[in-house]
Amino acid sequence: MNRRAHRLPLTVLAAASLTLTACSDDNTINAQMRQGDELGYVAGDGAVEQLVPEQRETTILLEGTTLEDEPWTSADHAGEVLVVNVWGSWCGPCIAEAPDLEAVASELVEAGEPVQFIGVNVRDSVPSALAFQEAKGVSYPSLVDDGGRTLAQLQGLAVARPTTMLLDGQGRLAARVNGQVDAATLRGLIDDVLESEPAA
Numbered sequence: 001m002n003r004r005a006h007r008l009p010l011t012v013l014a015a016a017s018l019t020l021t022a023c024s025d026d027n028t029i030n031a032q033m034r035q036g037d038e039l040g041y042v043a044g045d046g047a048v049e050q051l052v053p054e055q056r057e058t059t060i061l062l063e064g065t066t067l068e069d070e071p072w073t074s075a076d077h078a079g080e081v082l083v084v085n086v087w088g089s090w091c092g093p094c095i096a097e098a099p100d101l102e103a104v105a106s107e108l109v110e111a112g113e114p115v116q117f118i119g120v121n122v123r124d125s126v127p128s129a130l131a132f133q134e135a136k137g138v139s140y141p142s143l144v145d146d147g148g149r150t151l152a153q154l155q156g157l158a159v160a161r162p163t164t165m166l167l168d169g170q171g172r173l174a175a176r177v178n179g180q181v182d183a184a185t186l187r188g189l190i191d192d193v194l195e196s197e198p199a200a
Helices: 029-035 092-111 126-136 183-196
Strands: 047-050 063-065 071-073 081-087 115-121 142-144 163-167 173-178
Touching: 047 183, 063 142, 081 092, 081 183, 092 115, 092 126, 092 183, 126 142, 163 183, 173 183
Parallel strands: 081 115, 115 142
Antiparallel strands: 047 173, 063 071, 081 163, 163 173
C-alpha cells in the first residue's frame, strides 16, 4: 500500500538547520511570563519542521533508563526511524496528544514498519509517569529524565512541552514538532522519513 495514502496535506517549514530554541519569539519563557500564562513550562507553538536528507546535520544518540528500570539506547535501533516524544503528565497538550501517538505507534507495529517510539518523561515521579502510561494505554517505553541528563542528549532541541522529534535510520534529526501533534501530521512526517531512507 502506498504510504502517502494515509496522509492529509501537510504544510511544513523546511529549514537548512534548526535553531536551538523550541519556541518562536512570541513563545519564549520570558514572553509567557510577561503574558501571565503561568503554565510552569514552555508551551509549543505547533510549528512543524522537516529536513530533507541532505540537510540533516544533527545526529542524536539517546540512551538512558526506562520507567521500568531497563537500559535503553537508540544505538540498538540503527536503521529504524525513531520517534522521540518529550512529555509530562502535568502538561495539558501532552495529555491530549497521547492517544494520537499511541494510535500511530500501534498502527506502525501492526504494519511491520521499521519505526520505534520512545518517550522522555520530564518532571514526573516514576510512579506518576507509569500511572499515566497505564491510564492512557501507552505501549511504548519512556526514559526517565535523570536530573536533566537524558533531556540534554537532545541538544536543546526539545524546550517545548510536548516536543516530538523524528530521527532517521542514521540517527539524524529529520523532523520536529514543537507542541501537540495529531495522528495525521505525525503519520505524514514518519512516512516522509521512511520514504527518504535508502532501500535495504
